[in-house]
Amino acid sequence: MSTTTPSAPTASLTPTAGRPLVIVGAGPIGLAAAAHAQSRGLPTVVLEAGANAGAAVRDWGHVRLFSAWSELIDPVAEKLLAPTGWVAPNPQTYPTGGDWVERYLAPLADALNATDEVEVRYGARVVGVARYGRDRLVAADRDGLPFTIHVEAPDGTRTRIAGSAVVDASGTWTGPNPLGGDGYPAAGEAEHAGRITYGIPDFTDPKVVDRYAGKHVAVAGAGASAQNVLVGIGSLAKTHPDTQVTWLVRRPGTDDAFGGGDNDQLEARGALGKSAQAAVESGPVTVVTSFRTSDVEPDPDAQAGQLRLTSFADVPDGNGKVVGGVDEVIVVTGFAPDHTWLRQVQLDLDAELDAPSQLAGEIHPAWHSCGSVTPHGADRLRQPEAGLYLAGMKSYGRAPSFLAMTGFEQTRSIVAEIAGDHEAAARVELVLPDTGVCGGSGLFDGAAADGGCCGTTAAPELITIGAAATAAGSSEATAPAGTSTGCGPSCG
Structure with missing residues (x-):
């Protein structure tokens, strides 16, 4: 410094x-x-x-x-x-x-x-x-x-x-971060961009509901925006019980992923964490930890059009974790x-x-x-x-x-x-x-x-919370994140 x-x-x-x-x-x-x-x-x-x-x-x-x-x-x-x-x-x-x-x-x-x-x-x-x-x-x-x-x-x-x-x-x-776990787009991420969304979808939009309802959706990310997505899909799954969610988390656990709860001085942000935790515990959510995506490719063992996501292995040339049968991917990695x-x-x-x-x-x-x-x-x-x-x-x-x-x-x-x-x-x-x-x-x-x-x-x-990010000359977004000051979904 x-x-x-x-x-x-x-x-x-x-x-x-x-x-x-x-x-x-x-x-x-x-x-x-x-x-x-x-x-x-x-x-x-x-x-x-x-x-x-x-x-x-x-x-x-x-x-x-x-x-x-x-x-x-x-x-x-x-x-x-x-x-x-x-x-x-x-x-x-x-x-x-x-x-x-x-x-x-x-x-x-x-x-x-x-x-x-x-x-x-x-x-x-x-x-x-x-x-x-x-x-x-x-x-x-x-x-x-x-x-x-x-x-x-x-x-x-x-x-x-x-x-x-x-x-x-x-x-x-x-400047949304890519799905790839090393900071660069995963292999196949660009080729399958039509099945990948960056940011928080509007789950009240009928077109969005049609896209995700009854599908197997992989959600990558562990911050507030990911919590937002988990709550939204959890709500969607109540009326479309065939909806499945796989939550891909890069960290080894989720014990601290839901924030301050009742101790958060921003009451609404604490409520978000509690709602997300409830969605994970009671909804159709499978959590896969230590998952850093390396490859996105068609899944040969699933239905036509479904994807397979592979994680970087713990050591080079090792076998990484695999999540298959994925219809859609939502990336909220900052x-x-x-x-x-x-x-x-x-x-x-x-x-x-x-x-x-x-x-x-x-x-x-x-x-x-x-x-x-x-x-x-x-x-x-x-x-x-x-x-x-x-x-x-x-x-x-x-x-x-x-x-x-x-x-x-x-x-x-x-x-x-x-x-x-x-x-x-x-x-x-x-x-x-x-x-x-x-x-x-x-x-x-x-x-x-x-x-x-x-x-x-x-x-x-x-x-x-506040906005996220913008290109040169773009509005401060203040991107997905709740905010106490408001700049976008990732700022106050």
Whole structure:
């Protein structure tokens, strides 16, 4: 891990109309950053690859977050929305991803676009960031030059814009980890992609029900998103008893796979773990542990079209475990960030997590939960490339414990530093729920839902925490995981 903290940006990189602050991603964290920039009068451009605000969140819009509205709205953004006629949701209720977009993210993007300081551009995918006229090897005069941001339109046309500073809040939603147990796609994974789904299906959709009902479904993954899937299929199996589930877990056991239960300070997330455990114990679920998929191929001993999954053996050239007769595979093994479009700028990333080196030790899932992460801001998120910051789910790299509240505080500190208010940037204060589990989603029972997000009784449905990941310029998804802050199904 790096022991040198990158310097704060110089005064010459203060945003101007000709060289604005550029924020990549119009998701929960990117829009929060824009709201903070607007409150400080900083000219800002938000670049979003999708066609609308919260595009990545819309992808998992059927999933209910386990964070209440009170934890999903940035305070400065709320102040911006208040004069527009926006009606704040009941702070004690829990939205779906779709609710989050329609009732907060979309109105916030519109409100920002209506100001003199902020422009939100859609269909603007960031494909490269560099210093003006410099590649990564050229050090001369580097820190005093503006950024050049390369942007691709939906028709493939590319343009360049100049920026004083860049906040990468693009998330990780477009980088789902593969089925393969070594981090690469398993042999045959691409060939059988039509039978493999990445993420949490909407089990209330009739087309999804038709796809999985009465089938043998393999579920790979052991986090909150996997719990969400197990609960959904367990519900499906009650009306379609021929449905079979094989739960493929890479770890040697599942004793700690269901989280904090009644001890979880995020009540809905604890309820998810309990519901998932009940689904496994009472439903048509077979658990196969220490299974790291190596091969996906047609099963010669089963019905036509069924697959056989093989695990890496304990030793090379050994015989791995085999699961046959599989009709469908659901992969919920987490997400990874995409740094390829940052290859011409200087990054300092942890070798294991792909997170900023200054932050990695504070978020490692081996010894930190969402609530035990040390409050942090610009000092841990700035990169050696002066004026470049990673924020939101992107800043957590491969760690799944991100919460939306964390991202809101990150952006407050980052924007303060960009504005030259170093005292405010250093003043990071955040209290998070203490829990032994991070990320994940689950079902609300009637009490936890407390009337649902719109004041009506909410039927049991999948929930998840914040978003997951997004491509350059995509909304912070905040991907499958329940969230206490909300970024996608895998963040708060």
